[in-house]
Structures are given as C-alpha cells and as structure tokens.
Amino acid sequence: MTNQNDFILDAIDPDLGERIDMGKRSLFLRRAVPAALLASAPLVLAAASTEAFAAGGLPQKVVDVLNFALTLEYLEAAFYKAGNSSNGLIPSKYRALFRTIGQHETAHVALLQHALGSAAVKAPKVDFTAGGKYADVFSNFETFATLSATFEDLGVAAYKGQAGNLAGTPVLTTALQIHSVEARHASAVRPLVGKAGYISAFDKPKTKKQVLAAATPFLA
Amino acid sequence: MSDFTPTRRHVLKWTGVATTLAIAGSVLPNFGISQALAADLGSGDIGVLNYAYALEQLEAAFYTQVVKTPYKGITKAELRTLTAIRDHEVAHRQFLKKALGKKAIPGLEVNFSAIDFTSRKSVLGTADVFENLGIGAYNGAGQLIENVDYLAAAGSIVSVEARHAAAIAEMLSGAGREAAGGDHVDANGLDAAYSPAEVLPKAAPFIKTPVTANSLV
Numbered sequence: 280m281t282n283q284n285d286f287i288l289d290a291i292d293p294d295l296g297e298r299i300d301m302g303k304r305s306l307f308l309r310r311a312v313p314a315a316l317l318a319s320a321p322l323v324l325a326a327a328s329t330e331a332f333a334a335g336g337l338p339q340k341v342v343d344v345l346n347f348a349l350t351l352e353y354l355e356a357a358f359y360k361a362g363n364s365s366n367g368l369i370p371s372k373y374r375a376l377f378r379t380i381g382q383h384e385t386a387h388v389a390l391l392q393h394a395l396g397s398a399a400v401k402a403p404k405v406d407f408t409a410g411g412k413y414a415d416v417f418s419n420f421e422t423f424a425t426l427s428a429t430f431e432d433l434g435v436a437a438y439k440g441q442a443g444n445l446a447g448t449p450v451l452t453t454a455l456q457i458h459s460v461e462a463r464h465a466s467a468v469r470p471l472v473g474k475a476g477y478i479s480a481f482d483k484p485k486t487k488k489q490v491l492a493a494a495t496p497f498l499a
Numbered sequence: 500m501s502d503f504t505p506t507r508r509h510v511l512k513w514t515g516v517a518t519t520l521a522i523a524g525s526v527l528p529n530f531g532i533s534q535a536l537a538a539d540l541g542s543g544d545i546g547v548l549n550y551a552y553a554l555e556q557l558e559a560a561f562y563t564q565v566v567k568t569p570y571k572g573i574t575k576a577e578l579r580t581l582t583a584i585r586d587h588e589v590a591h592r593q594f595l596k597k598a599l600g601k602k603a604i605p606g607l608e609v610n611f612s613a614i615d616f617t618s619r620k621s622v623l624g625t626a627d628v629f630e631n632l633g634i635g636a637y638n639g640a641g642q643l644i645e646n647v648d649y650l651a652a653a654g655s656i657v658s659v660e661a662r663h664a665a666a667i668a669e670m671l672s673g674a675g676r677e678a679a680g681g682d683h684v685d686a687n688g689l690d691a692a693y694s695p696a697e698v699l700p701k702a703a704p705f706i707k708t709p710v711t712a713n714s715l716v
Binding site: 372373375376378379380382383384385386387389390435439442443446451452453455456457458459460461462463464465466467470471475476477479480481482483484 | 583586587591642661663668681691
C-alpha cells in the first residue's frame, strides 16, 4: 500500500507545481471576495459574473478556466443532442441514461454561460466523426458509447486539472459539483463498452493542453 | 451552503473523551480538532483531511465487511465490483492516514448493527448512502482546503467516489437515470456540496466514536 501511495503521489505531482503557484496568488483573491457573495453555487456564479469584480468582471484566470470548461460542455451537449435524436441509435433500455446525461450537459452549458455573461465563448463547430474516423458515431451504438465514455472521462480529468486554478474563488465549489457529475456519467457509460466504471483508486487530472489535444479532433 | 464562508470555518470536534485527549496531546496549536483548539483562518487543512479520513475509514470498514461476508445471491460481477470498491476505499484511507502522519485521528470504531450484510438490498442501499454522502462531503470541503496539493488529492478521490455511486446505482436500478445521478443531481446538473455539519450527523449512526463539526464565527 505504501508503494502504491508513493506511486500515486508521483503521478499527481508533475501537475502540481503550476497549481501551487496559482494557489498562492488565489489566496489574495479569496480575501478580495466579499463573504456575502459566497452563497449557494448557482447564485455564486451569477453574483460573481456581475458583482464580485464589478470593474473588470471575473479575473481573467477564472474566465479562461470557465471558458475552457464551457467549450467542453458545448461539445458534450451537442454530442448527446445529436445522439438522443438519432432514431434507432440508442437501445431503449439505455435511453433514459443518455437523456439524463444530455440534460446535465445542457444545464452545465447554461450555468457556465450565465456565469461568464458577455465573456462566454461561442459554441465551437463540431465534427463527431473526427474527420471520418468515427463515421458511424450516430448509427452504431458501440461507437457512440465509446465516444461518450471518452468525453466523460476527459471531462472528469479536465475539471480536476483546473481545480487548483479555481482555489480560493467562489466558483470552485460549482466546478467540483460538475466534476463529480461527469464522473457519474463516465462510470455509467463505461460498462456499456465492456469497461469497469472506475479506472483505479485515484483519478488523474489532465492539463488544459492535454485536454485540448484530445478534444481537437472533434472540433471542425 | 451559506455557512461556507472564510469567516465561518468548520472545524472538527471529536467528543469521545479518550479520542480528544489522545489528539490534544499531539496536535499543532492551530489544529481544530476540539473546541479548545479552535481553528483560525488558514489552519483548517488538517481538520479537513481528518474529516475525509474519518469518512474513508467508515467506507473502507463497510466494504471490507461486505466482501468478507457477501450477501445472499451475490453474482461474480457484483463481488468483483464491490471488491474493487473496497480496495479503492482502503487505498483512500491509507493515503489520507499517510498524508496526515502524526496528525491523523485514531482509527474509528464502527457500528454497522443497522446493516443486514446478508441482504443485497441493505448492503447496496447503504453503499448508495455512503457514496453519495462522500461525494457531497468532498464537494463541500474543497473550498475549505487551502493547500492546492490537498485539493488535487481530494479531487482525485471524489471522482472515484462518484464512479462508485454510479456503479452501485447501476446494480440497484440498471443503466438508467439513477446511474447518471438521478435525484442526487439538481436541475443545474450539479451534485450536492455538503458542509461537515451536514455530513457528520448522517455518518454518526455508523460510528461509535462520536464525531461532530462546529462552525465557528
């Protein structure tokens, strides 16, 4: 067990340097946020976008993280919208699952758009065939479920990788509340393509660069 | 969630007399493990880690028993999943214990008398409660953590708890709405974020060593 933990720490460590730096800076941010604004999550998002930093809106670092998250949520929401409306794609016993996942992703888009206000990026153009590699994504359930599991695992790793950048800000909790929902999705979908819902005792984060590299083939 | 503010930090208070004494002698001055040692801002990370450690102890003990005495009619696939979950929870417990070192709270004595380990419904129902409680606990504790190393570690654990929750939900209800979170996820697509004060009373019936949280102004 000791060896395993050492390994885990090693695995986590490479990404920490940058986040430790960010964390230190965010301590100043924490003190700058009026305590009264730290209310329930959706309210916090709304408040943060319009009031907490009235002069210049959200700090640029937070805007960048939220827009990065929004881009992934756009991708997921569009994916499920297309999948859920493709006749004959999803077996009836899994329709409720994918409909629910799609509702969550659409809600995440709305939440992040609201938080960002005019700073929100626009939805990217998407190509879920990844240039033809997954040509049957909306006609072959196995392809669809495989990509679903991939996107969900990617989302989990992406939010995890950004948590340090949100430390000390009012949006951290909301991001964590999305993060665990993405993990539920991943675990629910993975068994449909023959995988266990989990990977190991500790999920690993991905950097923004790693996530974008994985998502780019699906952006048109 | 309104009590999650920097000015009203939650600290853990252990009311077991022996436990409090054992800890009070060894902790750092600002470690908020008892009222006498109330935390001030910036001192709460050890308290948060011990809070997580307490919950992981509970989960690890539960799944250890589940695997040791499988319920009637358990399938091979179910036992495989529950064994993997046990291994994860034990790994979480040991990880936190090691991270805390001498500041770790003692091992908790559990009380599982309300659980019928021969019953699938009782075992999976309890697992469902524990996993969802864990998710809300970690989500709520994130903003109480100052050190981003600890935040990263907590993040690496909480998504695994969420994966467990989905796996348990799938065993109970199949790969449907429940597996995606069901009623645990709100209309904004968000999981819960609970304060320690909300979580500990729910865990208390399963822990003989009483654990409470006070929110200090």
